[in-house]
Amino acid sequence: MRLRLQLGLLFAIAGVLASCQREDRILRQPPPANDILNTIQISGLNPGANSIPTPPSSNMYQESAYAVSEGQKLFEQYNCVGCHAHGGGGIGPPLMDRDWIYGSEPGNIFATIMQGRPNGMPSFRNRIPEYQGWELAAYVRSLAGLLPKEVSPNRPDQMNVKPSESSTSEQKPTGITGVPEQHK
Amino acid sequence: MPLRFLVQAMPLDPGHHHVLHPAAPQAGHIEWLYWITFWILFAVFVLMIVAFAGAAAKSGVVADHPLPILEKDEEGDRRASWGVASAVGITVITLFVILVLSVVSGKRVEGLTSKNPVTIQITGHQWWWEITYPNSQADQTITTANEIHVPIDTPVVVLTNSTDVIHSFWAPSITGKRDLLPGYSSAFWFEIDKAGIYHGQCAEFCGLQHAHMGFSIVAEPIDEFQAWQQQQLKPASAPSNAEAVRGREVFLTHACLMCHTIRGTDAGSRFGPDLTHVASRNMIAAETLPNTAGSLAGWIVDPQRIKPGTEMSPNPLAPDDLQSLVIYLQSLQ
Secondary structure, eight states, X not given: OHHHHHHXXXXXXXXXXXXXXXXXXXXXOOOOOTTTGGGOOSSSOOSSSSOSOOOOOOOGGGGOHHHHHHHHHHHHHTTTHHHHTTTTOSSSOXXXXXXXXXXXXXXXXXXXXXXXXTTTBOOOTTTSOHHHHHXXXXXXXXXXXXXXXXXXXSSXXXXXXXXXXXXOSOOOOOOOOSSOOOXX | OHHHHHHHHOSSOGGGSOTXXXXXXXXXXXXXXXXXXXXXXXXXXXXXXXXXXXXXXXXXXXXXOSSOOOOOOHHHHHHHHHHHHHHHHHHXXXXXXXXXXXXXXXXXXXXXXXXXXXXXXXXXXXXXXXEEEOOSSGGGOEEEESEEXXXXXXXXXXXXXXXXXXXXXEOTTTXXXXXXXXXXXXXXXXXXXXXXXXXXXXXXXXXXXXXXXXXEEEEEOHHHHHHHXXXXXXXXXXXXXXXXXXHHHHHHHSGGGGTXXXXXXXXXXXXSOBOTTGGGSSEETXXXXXXXXXXXXXXXXXXXXXXXXXXXXXXXXXXXXXXXXXXXXXXXX
């Protein structure tokens, strides 16, 4: 009985602690690191063995609901919607499906935003601060349903991301797999 | 010197920011309503206290006999019910009088008589005010921020809107509050008698920096207003020295141009305040800081320290880049 009570308390505390970061608002950003971009690889094909370090796959901004909704605001403001619409795509590829040409890890998306990609994606390096790149990356992942429900903006003004009725297999993130995925 | 410092540290000079110091006919109507309501309620308060004190003095309750024996007193009962009925009647009449006065002054504040007003579009943003002087010709439209210039003795029609949340436009010495609702355009008007600078403030809680969302109204004679208009219509002046040329380069190659407009350059984003004539304004960051080189530099490098949560992103520029940028911005008269 006593043990069960203790366990229950422990789980309650763990639950509270786990949801803490959701409400974190980083208002004064840490100074940017200069060489983050150089550590992000686009594909797993390396010249030589391990010449490029592994990319940072975690994005601290995607744990905060505030940062993700800031990303949502920036997505509109920096006219990402001009090509990607509100995730549905248009001139640019859709962002709410499971196909990723350049990888779906936070680091991949960040690199895509900062470096630009062939066929039209412009480079935002030196145009936007790095933390905004990460906020955008977090929001883009939320479009595809890759973020936990509690941090994704739950009242989007535009299309809502929901799995379709007929979908059977679970959506899985696709990371760096060696070969860039083909856009179907 | 200490006095001057104090005045500078208090941008909201109470002399120009007070319901009881009206500078416009509408604020005068509001002040009139305020005082008349004040004196009526003051009289009610005094009467209440007197009646209460009288009742307390007349009471027959003594310490030995806390509960007096009640006898049937029809005459006294009748008098008491007359008293209660007349008190209720007077209360209703008083409230009705206040209601009528309120409707009358509301009508006076709303009614626009002139057919030749100046029109301004005010759009609320988190946390600044976008001010546009619309014109049917696009190149005759003025866009500025946080500092509203108006001619004196001329009605000013204000069209309102908001891009994000509900804000409220309130210049206490000019007129009443008006909410700016996102996606809903409404209009009101005001007119100012006396030339001067009047301060205002967002009066509807709108997020982290609600308290630092101020604006000012510069009321000036019509010729000065027109001169200001002519100056604002010009595109940004070309940089006159090497330092300013470099500053413009810094502006156009960093994050600045993602949000701000400087007409006459490639920077054309409408997300932040228009900076074409930023040096002509008295204050920056929605009346938060005086427009000096020091505050500009501080605001550019670390805005999140000055207004935590603001949309302005920090810009860790190299010192000489920052210096040039500030010199360029200060040249934008």
